[in-house]
Amino acid sequence: MMINSAGNVGTSGADGAWDEQLAKGFGVLLGRPLGAEEPGAVYAAGIGGNLMRETGFTVDPSWVRPAALRGEEPVPGFWVYDAAHEVPRFDAGGSLFDFSGRGPGWDALPAGFAAAVEAACLRPSLVRGADLAPLVAEHGVDLADPAFRGVWSVHFARVVSDGSLFGAFVAALQTGRRPEELLEFEFDAEEEVAEPWSERLADVEHPALRHHLGFFCTEGESGLLPVDLSTAGHLLYSDGCTGVAGWEDGFGQIEVSIVRLSARVAGPHR
Numbered sequence: 001m002m003i004n005s006a007g008n009v010g011t012s013g014a015d016g017a018w019d020e021q022l023a024k025g026f027g028v029l030l031g032r033p034l035g036a037e038e039p040g041a042v043y044a045a046g047i048g049g050n051l052m053r054e055t056g057f058t059v060d061p062s063w064v065r066p067a068a069l070r071g072e073e074p075v076p077g078f079w080v081y082d083a084a085h086e087v088p089r090f091d092a093g094g095s096l097f098d099f100s101g102r103g104p105g106w107d108a109l110p111a112g113f114a115a116a117v118e119a120a121c122l123r124p125s126l127v128r129g130a131d132l133a134p135l136v137a138e139h140g141v142d143l144a145d146p147a148f149r150g151v152w153s154v155h156f157a158r159v160v161s162d163g164s165l166f167g168a169f170v171a172a173l174q175t176g177r178r179p180e181e182l183l184e185f186e187f188d189a190e191e192e193v194a195e196p197w198s199e200r201l202a203d204v205e206h207p208a209l210r211h212h213l214g215f216f217c218t219e220g221e222s223g224l225l226p227v228d229l230s231t232a233g234h235l236l237y238s239d240g241c242t243g244v245a246g247w248e249d250g251f252g253q254i255e256v257s258i259v260r261l262s263a264r265v266a267g268p269h270r
Helices: 016-030 050-054 104-108 111-120 129-139 165-173 197-201 207-214
Strands: 043-048 096-098 126-128 153-156 225-227 242-248 255-260
Touching: 016 165, 016 207, 016 242, 043 165, 096 129, 111 126, 111 129, 126 129, 165 242, 165 255, 197 207
Parallel strands: none
Antiparallel strands: 043 255, 096 126, 096 153, 225 242, 242 255
8 A cells, every 4th residue: 555545544443523623723722613624635744853854854764765766655753743653754756856966976977877767756856756756766776886876865754644634733743533632742832832723622522632733823932832824935935835834943854834725745756
């Protein structure tokens, strides 16, 4: 099963009534109820920030394993939230790769492969993992080879989800699909949840869910700060994608986003 196929985001044992509570809580953060999405729209959760680059995760060889690029296995991530039960899983096939490196590594690539990558790009130097997968197979190129270091890096790291807005929220906020999967963030919600979020979150009846969501409504010190992704500054804005919701810490280390993908980014492209 492809890792981003519908229904694989913790659906086992998921409870419909609990999903309704989750959806209501997500709607509080979104500022409108979920459920009015345009049919066929594809949503993605992404994680970025300095931490990913500083730790070398954006150039980790696990991203370019053939099975990962084909979407057959996830890329294990790193601890985004200290309270998390597990690391997030990333979808290499649905992620975007930057091939702007033109150093010795690029010169070492087979000429046919380099030309094929350029032809598959959505725009100069930017290619979907799923479009990269057949090129790696056709040309027998192992992008994890140290000889190609500096050629590629991950531009948009997509978390495994099912393409729905609900699924993107689950993936971005790591709520899981059952009450016991909620995270016990260590912060004082009464003191740190910023206005007007504390008032809005009062509509979330379940205390553990209210606490979990409150972590994403702080000033960015102990928790994350909501950010406006409706401006042209969003990472994928120039690619026709629409920012839906975003959060970041106050130190530039972690950025979490939910975006509606454009048709060319959602793919298939090739």
